[in-house]
Amino acid sequence: MLHSDICIAGAGVIGLSLALELHARNLRVTVIESGHPFREASWAAAGMLAAQDPHNPLELSALAQLSVALYEQFLERIETLGGLAVPFQTSRTLQSIGPSGSRHAPLAGTLFDSSANTFPVPPAYRLIHEHSIDPRQLSASLFAALAATSIRLLAQTLVVSTKSTSSGVEITTSSGTIEAAHFIDCTGAWAGNPDYLVIPIKGQMLAVELPADFQIDTTLRTADIYVVPRTIGPRAGQAIIGATVEDIGFDKTLHASQIDELRQQAIHLLPELAGANLLDAWSGLRPATSDRLPIIGPHPTRPHHWISTGHYRNGILLAPGTARVLGQLIVGGTISVPLGAFSPLRESLRNTAAQ
Ligand SMILES: Cc1cc2nc3c(=O)[nH]c(=O)nc-3n(C[C@H](O)[C@H](O)[C@H](O)COP(=O)(O)OP(=O)(O)OC[C@H]3O[C@@H](n4cnc5c(N)ncnc54)[C@H](O)[C@@H]3O)c2cc1C
Structure with missing residues (x-):
């Protein structure tokens, strides 16, 4: 023993x-x-x-x-x-302060220009220093x-x-x-x-390859969706887009329609993501x-x-x-x-x- x-x-x-x-x-x-x-x-x-x-x-x-x-x-x-x-x-997050279901106007891509000295925070968002x-x-x-x-x-x-x-x-x-x-x-x-x-709460997510002219280093998060860029290591240049929140038991099946919906929500917020290739999709079970x-x-x-x-x-x-x-x-x-x-x-x- x-x-x-x-x-x-x-x-x-x-x-x-x-x-x-x-x-x-x-x-x-x-x-x-x-x-x-x-x-x-x-x-x-x-x-x-x-x-x-x-x-x-x-x-x-x-x-x-x-x-x-x-x-x-x-x-x-x-x-x-x-x-x-x-x-x-990443070291900063642009956090929407609206509740779930809020209508968000598309954000200007220039906002994420990491070479810029200032970071203008759009209305209804706040900048958080978080990693x-x-x-x-x-x-x-x-x-x-x-x-x-x-x-x-x-x-x-x-x-x-x-x-x-x-x-x-x-x-x-x-x-x-x-x-x-x-x-x-x-x-x-x-x-x-x-x-x-x-109980398991399922989350589906996807990874995209950011377009060469849209490399971002800031996480964007609303009550419904987030876009988290990878900036260092084997996944640099990718962004993770998530996630669904589903109370359906021990089921990790991926649904193309839900992955596409996440992607469309992200494109609505950041139109530059329309040119981003889908690399991968997966799901996991959060312990709740x-x-x-x-x-x-x-x-x-x-x-x-x-x-x-x-x-x-x-x-x-x-x-x-x-x-x-x-x-x-x-x-x-x-x-x-x-x-x-x-x-x-x-x-x-x-x-x-x-x-
Ligand atoms: C889509 C998604 C996005 C998320 N994003 C974030 C995020 O951005 N930031 C954040 O902080 N958190 C995030 N989370 C939450 C985070 O992933 C979880 O809270 C965390 O991973 C839970 O860790 P854990 O070790 O408790 O569970 P798990 O990582 O699930 O580990 C539990 C392990 O126990 C094992 N196990 C089960 N039963 C037995 C048994 N009888 N004997 C031996 N082994 C067993 C399982 O095989 C498993 O490996 C996210 C989760 C999901 C699904």
Whole structure:
């Protein structure tokens, strides 16, 4: 039987960031992934670190600010360990302040001329200083960082069940049993458990190749759509356009009509995108709770079990902050931000009330 201090289920951005955080606290960590690591929601994400998106729930703001404050050191640590950098792709966002469904006038392409000294903000928009990264670059760098540590990553291994014991948790997987002092559920949209309900919210997205005379370095975001340019690395010169928000269960089917609708909405905002070639389209399943806030903390009834899921539209942003506070909770120490809004108990109580 394999022994570990920590067993994490799920190798998305939340599970892998937590693995690094707990390893840095001198704990032996094993991560179990049922499929390929980092190939679900985390792979699908646009990579905006949208802490100041006015559509985020207010309760998210302290954790989001903590994550923003930790992001550079999080990326530096990954680079130091594995040797692969994760550069910021963009550093500013033009955010529409209108609600969903607002009619937006097309924006002048000259607005995005990065050689211009000033950045005139059009009416009904505000300029936000926020970064974005390419989650697929983060994935490659995280794997290199993990390989330089003693963290064990078991791919294509399903966590089937867990049982509290006097000294920790016994974890039954599709290829054997693991004993650990702590078990942490980071299975994203699959964290469905009668105690804390998480649902998948599908997002479809596309990537286009920007025309040579329309290379932009600013993210554009409204309540309904975003355009996120890639400026450095293998995808430089591309832009990600997203995303649908669909509550239809575990279904990742791509629909050409919805991809085209996203594209047309983006062209309406930025007419220069009419000349952009479609490169790729994909979908992912965001882990969502009923109040759209994550669940972070100890399991309400099962000793030595912890939960970290439900990061919905902001898991790339929230990963370093979540890893930090969960590390503080597990090892014992001052918690950087209040976690009441993310208590597993609230979901548990809600489910009990609904029965
Ligand atoms: C289209 C789209 C765009 C997005 N854009 C952004 C963005 O711009 N910025 C941002 O911050 N966030 C964004 N997000 C949200 C972000 O991607 C998610 O919040 C985040 O990836 C969730 O990470 P996770 O590790 O919890 O889940 P996942 O990445 O889904 O990882 C969970 C893992 O658990 C594994 N698993 C499931 N069950 C088991 C089991 N029983 N045993 C072992 N392993 C199991 C799965 O295979 C999976 O690999 C976007 C999401 C989508 C879909």
